[in-house]
Amino acid sequence: MRTELLAALKEADDYISGQELCEKFGVSRTAVWKAVKQLREAGYVIEAVQNKGYKIKSIPDRLSESELLSIRRTKWAGCSIFYYDTLDSTNTRAKQLAEEGCPTGTLVVANRQDAGKGRRGRSFTSPEGDGIFMTLVLKPDINPNHASMLTLVAALAVSAAIAEQTGRPAGIKWPNDIVMNGKKVCGILTEMSAQLDYVNHIVVGIGINVHNETFPKEFSETATSIYLETGKHENRAELIEKVLERFEQYYAVFMETEDLSGLVREYNARLVNMHRQVKVLDSKEPFEGQAMGITPHGELIVDTWESRRLVSSGEVSVRGIYGYV
Amino acid sequence: MRTELLAALKEADDYISGQELCEKFGVSRTAVWKAVKQLREAGYVIEAVQNKGYKIKSIPDRLSESELLSIRRTKWAGCSIFYYDTLDSTNTRAKQLAEEGCPTGTLVVANRQDAGKGRRGRSFTSPEGDGIFMTLVLKPDINPNHASMLTLVAALAVSAAIAEQTGRPAGIKWPNDIVMNGKKVCGILTEMSAQLDYVNHIVVGIGINVHNETFPKEFSETATSIYLETGKHENRAELIEKVLERFEQYYAVFMETEDLSGLVREYNARLVNMHRQVKVLDSKEPFEGQAMGITPHGELIVDTWESRRLVSSGEVSVRGIYGYV
Numbered sequence: 001m002r003t004e005l006l007a008a009l010k011e012a013d014d015y016i017s018g019q020e021l022c023e024k025f026g027v028s029r030t031a032v033w034k035a036v037k038q039l040r041e042a043g044y045v046i047e048a049v050q051n052k053g054y055k056i057k058s059i060p061d062r063l064s065e066s067e068l069l070s071i072r073r074t075k076w077a078g079c080s081i082f083y084y085d086t087l088d089s090t091n092t093r094a095k096q097l098a099e100e101g102c103p104t105g106t107l108v109v110a111n112r113q114d115a116g117k118g119r120r121g122r123s124f125t126s127p128e129g130d131g132i133f134m135t136l137v138l139k140p141d142i143n144p145n146h147a148s149m150l151t152l153v154a155a156l157a158v159s160a161a162i163a164e165q166t167g168r169p170a171g172i173k174w175p176n177d178i179v180m181n182g183k184k185v186c187g188i189l190t191e192m193s194a195q196l197d198y199v200n201h202i203v204v205g206i207g208i209n210v211h212n213e214t215f216p217k218e219f220s221e222t223a224t225s226i227y228l229e230t231g232k233h234e235n236r237a238e239l240i241e242k243v244l245e246r247f248e249q250y251y252a253v254f255m256e257t258e259d260l261s262g263l264v265r266e267y268n269a270r271l272v273n274m275h276r277q278v279k280v281l282d283s284k285e286p287f288e289g290q291a292m293g294i295t296p297h298g299e300l301i302v303d304t305w306e307s308r309r310l311v312s313s314g315e316v317s318v319r320g321i322y323g324y325v
Numbered sequence: 326m327r328t329e330l331l332a333a334l335k336e337a338d339d340y341i342s343g344q345e346l347c348e349k350f351g352v353s354r355t356a357v358w359k360a361v362k363q364l365r366e367a368g369y370v371i372e373a374v375q376n377k378g379y380k381i382k383s384i385p386d387r388l389s390e391s392e393l394l395s396i397r398r399t400k401w402a403g404c405s406i407f408y409y410d411t412l413d414s415t416n417t418r419a420k421q422l423a424e425e426g427c428p429t430g431t432l433v434v435a436n437r438q439d440a441g442k443g444r445r446g447r448s449f450t451s452p453e454g455d456g457i458f459m460t461l462v463l464k465p466d467i468n469p470n471h472a473s474m475l476t477l478v479a480a481l482a483v484s485a486a487i488a489e490q491t492g493r494p495a496g497i498k499w500p501n502d503i504v505m506n507g508k509k510v511c512g513i514l515t516e517m518s519a520q521l522d523y524v525n526h527i528v529v530g531i532g533i534n535v536h537n538e539t540f541p542k543e544f545s546e547t548a549t550s551i552y553l554e555t556g557k558h559e560n561r562a563e564l565i566e567k568v569l570e571r572f573e574q575y576y577a578v579f580m581e582t583e584d585l586s587g588l589v590r591e592y593n594a595r596l597v598n599m600h601r602q603v604k605v606l607d608s609k610e611p612f613e614g615q616a617m618g619i620t621p622h623g624e625l626i627v628d629t630w631e632s633r634r635l636v637s638s639g640e641v642s643v644r645g646i647y648g649y650v
Contacts, residue, residue, distance in 0.1 A: 092424070095518075099420070145470055148521050175521065191525065193420075193518045196473050196500065200516065 001025065005035045006070040009046065009056040017053035042066075059235060061211075063111050063132075067237045076105040077136060077244040077251075084110045090135035091191055091205040097137060098193070098201035104139040109240065113207070130225070132208040132236050136247065139201050144194035146258050147202055149298045151176045151190035153250045154204045156263060158186050159270045161242035162208070166230050171272035174291070174300045174316055178208075179272055183224035185209050206243065210236055261296040268293035278302060279317040280309075291316075326350065330360045331395040334371065334381040342378035367391075384560060386536075388436050388457075392562045401430040402461060402569040402576075409435045415460035416516055416530040422462060423518070423526035429464040434565065438532070455550070457533040457561050461572065464526050469519035471583050472527055474623045476501045476515035478575045479529045481588060483511050484595045486567035487533070491555050496597035499616070499625045499641055503533075504597055508549035510534050531568065535561055586621035593618035603627060604642040605634075616641075 004025060009016065021032045036046055036054060043060030059067075065083045072078060080103060087093055087110035094108045110133040138150065155176040162170035162178065162185070170186075173179050178186035186208040193200040211233055212225035226234055253262040260267065268274055273291035280287050280302060289304035299310040329350060334341065346357045361371055361379060368385030384392075390408045397403060405428060412418055412435035419433045435458040463475065480501040487495035487503065487510070495511075498504050503511035511533040518525040536558055537550035551559055578587040585592065593599055598616035605612050605627060614629035624635040 095424070099417070144473075144517075148469075151521055189520065191518060191520050192469075193516060195514065195516050196476055 001027070001031065001035045002038055003066045003069045005032070006039060006044070006056075006066055009054060010059075010070060012055075015047075015049060015052040015055045020053070059237075061233065061235050061237075063109055063236055063240075068107075068109065068240060071237060071241050073241060074105075074244045074248050077248045078107040078241075079103060079105040080107070082106070082108045084108070086110065086112045086114060087133070088114045089205075090133050091189060091203050094135035094137050094203040094205070095191065095193070095201075098139070098203065102137055104137060106137040107244070108135045108137075109133065130209065130211045132206065132210055132240055134207075134240055134243075135203050135205040136244070137201060137203055138251075140199060140255065142199055142255075142258050143197065144192065144199050147192045147194070147199055148190070149254065149260055150202060150204060150251075151188055152260060152267060152294070152298045153254050153263065154188050154190065154206060154247060156250050156267055156270065157243050157247035158188065158206060158208065160246045161239060162186070162226065164246075165234055165239050165242055166226060166232070168230055170270075172267065172270045174271060174273050174294065175298065180224055180226070180229040182272075183229075184222055185224050185226060185229070204247075208239070210234060210239070257296075259296045260294065260298055264294060264296055273300070273316070280311050281317050326352070326356065326360045327363055328391040328394045330357070331364060331369070331381075331391055334379060335384075335395060337380075340372075340374060340377040340380045345378070384562075386558065386560050386562075388434055388561055388565075393432075393434065393565065396562060396566050398566060399430075399569045399573050402573045403432040403566075404428060404430040405432070407431070407433045409433070411435065411437045411439060412458070413439045414530075415458050416514060416528050419460035419462050419528040419530070420516065420518070420526075423464070423528065427462055429462060431462040432569070433460045433462075434458065455534065455536045457531065457535055457565055459532075459565055459568075460528050460530040461569070462526055462528055463576075465524060465580065467524055467580075467583050468522065469517065469524050472517045472519070472524055473515070474579065474585055475527060475529060475576075476513055477585060477592060477619070477623045478579050478588065479513050479515065479531060479572060481575050481592055481595065482568050482572035483513065483531060483533065485571045486564060487511070487551065489571075490559055490564050490567055491551060491557070493555055495595075497592065497595045499596060499598050499619065500623065505549055505551070505554040507597075508554075509547055510549050510551060510554070529572075533564070535559060535564070582621075584621045585619065585623055589619060589621055598625070598641070605636050606642055 008021060008024060018029055018032055022029055040046055043062050044056060045058040047055045047057050063083060065081045068081050090108045090110050090113065097106055113133045152175055155172045155178060158178050159170050159172050168180060170178050170180050176188040177184050189205040190202065192202045209225035211227050213227060215223045250263055254260065256262060271293060274293060276291055277288060278291045287304055289302040292301040292303055294300055295310060299312045300316060302309050302311055333346060333349060343354055343357055347354055365371055368387050369381060370383040372380045372382050388408060390406045393406050415433045415435050415438065422431055438458045477500055480497045480503060483503050484495050484497050493505060495503050495505050501513040502509050514530040515527065517527045534550035536552050538552060540548045575588055579585065581587060596618060599618060601616055602613060603616045612629055614627040617626040617628055619625055620635060624637045625641060627634050627636055
């Protein structure tokens with residue numbers, strides 16, 4: 001009832017009478033009033049004016065299953081939502097749900113993450129309630145060797161969603177960091193459980209710094225938040241929905257060919273490394289060169305003085321991206 | 326104490342006095358007697374003769390942590406053993422343990438499996454207590470794209486271990502089924518949890534039909550057990566230990582180059598498909614040809630009339646392997 005009422009109030013965008021709501025949902029006035037009360041307790045500002053009805057005045061930046069479901073515009077992404085106030089790691093929870101047989105598109109969202117996971121088993125401290133911590137479960141019938149490309153699909157979705165919501169560019173640092181003004185605003189951790197030739201499931205974990213006003217000193221040079229870059233506090237539920245919408249769209253393109261051939265152009269347009277000097281670190285012999293975009297398989301093309309090289313994984317250090325617009 | 330006593334009795338292979346055992350372990354005669362009693366209750370036949378001491382007469386074919394640890398000859402495989410009378414699936418339990426941070430080499434063993442997992446999410450019914458159900462946890466620092474080769478390493482280990490224990494050939498049907506006289510005696514299911522360029526863990530599940538005297542009608546043409554092929558009831562703990570020993574040996578060779586180049590010759594020598602007609606089914610266009618062994622990356626080389634093709638995954642149907650010795 002809460003979810004439906006919220007959706008109706010948002011859709012109306014004006015006063016909607018109690019009578020109308022009763023008829024719409026086939027419930028009593030008391031039931032409507034009860035749901036309004038619950039929403040108010042959850043932080044929504046709902047005006048009630050005699051002879052006019054209810055109108056939603058302000059939506060709290062609070063994540064909840066109801067809030068997320070009430071604005072859902074996707075077909076399958078976020079079909080089932082598991083929201084937690086605090087969670088050790090949304091990826092860990094998503095993997096548990098996937099093992100238990102949850103459907104593809106299941107979304108885990110937390111308001112706060114205690115023991116976030118970084119790449120290569122490193123731990124990752126998440127600031128309290130200042131961001132988005134979400135993990136999407138996928139069960140595609142694809143070759144496990146192609147699964148790593150999905151992390152680039154996710155990067156594309158987050159980059160597009162942030163740019164759309166804020167009106168500011170949010171570029172991709174290959175393969176899957178999102179940066180604003182050269183500083184990292186989002187990290188993505190994709191994990192897969194697979195058999196020889198069969199994907200059990202893939203979890204795509206996305207962490208976005210949204211409201212942070214400061215960062216610990218050791219990160220202040222390299223990390224930023226949407227608030228720090230734009231001066232505005234964006235609604236997190238809306239941003240999550242935009243990420244899911246974009247992900248669905250790009251995922252469909254990916255699945256057509258099971259590679260990135262239909263997405264290379266847009267990815268390269270968002271790639272902050274494009275035509276810049278990069279240093280490839282995680283290799284037996286580190287080297288430098290000019291990044292020339294990605295291949296349809298997600299490798300980074302790097303031109304050195306001698307030759308063209310393809311970088312398929314590892315950490316790439318990017319120089320000179322400050323001032324990127 | 327049970328484990329240590331068992332190991333001492335087995336090592337002695339003759340009578341060993343109570344006094345000697347007391348001194349060896351620094352415990353009382355009562356403590357020794359108690360441990361003997363426990364072992365007898367577990368099915369071991371231990372003779373006690375005055376003035377001579379204890380001697381082990383027969384080892385039950387019963388799996389247990391004590392039994393497995395008492396015969397352990399490996400360096401790291403089976404360093405930590407989780408034994409269960411009944412388990413839904415040893416792979417599922419192993420994946421949980423791996424997520425919780427268990428060390429590489431951890432072994433899960435069950436006497437009986439309720440909901441065994443087959444390939445591509447299919448379920449797999451395990452006959453009651455008639456076989457070996459084991460899963461080994463690995464945490465190698467390798468490229469996730471190379472992990473699927475480990476399932477061929479496991480096949481090699483099982484093939485060698487069965488041949489060693491029974492004196493009969495046990496061939497490999499590419500990529501990882503083990504067959505005796507053309508019928509399947511062992512299945513292997515390897516699963517991996519990975520990030521973009523980092524392996525979280527790999528679980529290698531091995532199911533061997535050991536004592537089965539019959540099979541359901543639908544499997545009687547294709548499945549067999551060690552007992553049916555040899556007429557002998559092999560000791561399962563000893564067979565598990567042999568598998569682990571061989572796995573450790575082949576795994577070390579694999580890790581040197583992170584591929585199968587050091588194992589191709591032995592794998593091909595055990596490959597029942599070798600030089601035989603095979604039908605490649607799981608491909609857009611099925612085709613037939615002659616199997617010519619594997620590549621260093623584990624692909625099956627198939628020569629058709631027109632060309633040489635490499636099969637990297639999927640199901641290969643083998644014709645004419647009945648009567649293979």
